[in-house]
Amino acid sequence: MTTHSQITKTAECSNCKSGCSPCQSQTGFLSPSDTAIRMLSPVTLAKDGFEVANLQALTGEEFQKVQQQEYASCKPGENTQNKLARKTRWGAYSCDAFTWHDRGTYSLPADLNPEEAGAIRRFEQLDEAFLRHPVTEELFRSVFHNWGFEKSSYEQLYQVQLSAIRYEPTIEAPAWPSPVAPHQDMVDGAIAVLHRTENIVGGLSRIYDLDKRPLVQMDLRMGDILFVRDAEVLHQVTPLMLEPGENWSAGKHAYRDVLLIRFQPVGR
Numbered sequence: 001m002t003t004h005s006q007i008t009k010t011a012e013c014s015n016c017k018s019g020c021s022p023c024q025s026q027t028g029f030l031s032p033s034d035t036a037i038r039m040l041s042p043v044t045l046a047k048d049g050f051e052v053a054n055l056q057a058l059t060g061e062e063f064q065k066v067q068q069q070e071y072a073s074c075k076p077g078e079n080t081q082n083k084l085a086r087k088t089r090w091g092a093y094s095c096d097a098f099t100w101h102d103r104g105t106y107s108l109p110a111d112l113n114p115e116e117a118g119a120i121r122r123f124e125q126l127d128e129a130f131l132r133h134p135v136t137e138e139l140f141r142s143v144f145h146n147w148g149f150e151k152s153s154y155e156q157l158y159q160v161q162l163s164a165i166r167y168e169p170t171i172e173a174p175a176w177p178s179p180v181a182p183h184q185d186m187v188d189g190a191i192a193v194l195h196r197t198e199n200i201v202g203g204l205s206r207i208y209d210l211d212k213r214p215l216v217q218m219d220l221r222m223g224d225i226l227f228v229r230d231a232e233v234l235h236q237v238t239p240l241m242l243e244p245g246e247n248w249s250a251g252k253h254a255y256r257d258v259l260l261i262r263f264q265p266v267g268r
Helices: 061-071 134-147
Strands: 007-009 028-030 050-054 085-094 097-101 158-167 189-196 200-202 205-208 214-218 224-228 234-237 240-242 256-265
Touching (some): 061 085, 061 134, 061 158, 061 189, 134 189, 134 256
Antiparallel strands (some): 007 028, 085 097, 189 224, 189 256, 200 240, 205 234
16 A cells, blocks of 8 residues: 655754744655555454455456356446446345345435436346356355354345446546445445456545545455445545557457445344
8 A cells, every 4th residue: 555645844944943934935845655655554344444355266267267258248237327337136145055036126325326316227137157156156255254244144144235347448438437436335345356457547446434535545456355344434446448558459348347245134
């Protein structure tokens, strides 16, 4: 994590300890430093309300083929203002087994997502072949375990909600997240980066405190999983654009695939 600080410094002459007028006129402005500063203690969910983990299995060649095939059929939903290509799925987690339901609708209150204004949106559903893949199920179980729920899936029924999103910018337009502003989702969530081409910039994840003061910005890579405690922090994703330079090509696809994973105890 890089910490940026801008400091105003008043110079003092050898005979002045309080800053006389000539000395104050020599005030210098130090520019932000790009020196990476290693944190002395790791970020944790319990202490900070967010953390980043990694599941290397997500980058495996065989799983990447399965994931790419599934996300290739993502498309914008019905009754939506934002036109990101998406799929969704609802299910249940009980006794260490997942059951997937036939439900493709999703909605957030207008105060949390003004762009969609509380509309009930409908999306195509993630295919069970993808959901049942061993690496996909390993991802789900790893996310569940990392939350540290008080009760296991043998003691408590958990609702599962998935949102698969493909951000695909073009030369004409960036890929805009939804919502654009720092926000909450009413439920704790994990964002897993399943794939990212090399010819894009943006898509940075930002975390804010509840007063919208920025805490950290991170560039998640394939296999990374960002955990966010919704009641404690706000989160945001910056728009994605094609990268100028050697990777620039009018006909070359650029995209970033993420999977939002939410567990919630039923009856909570």
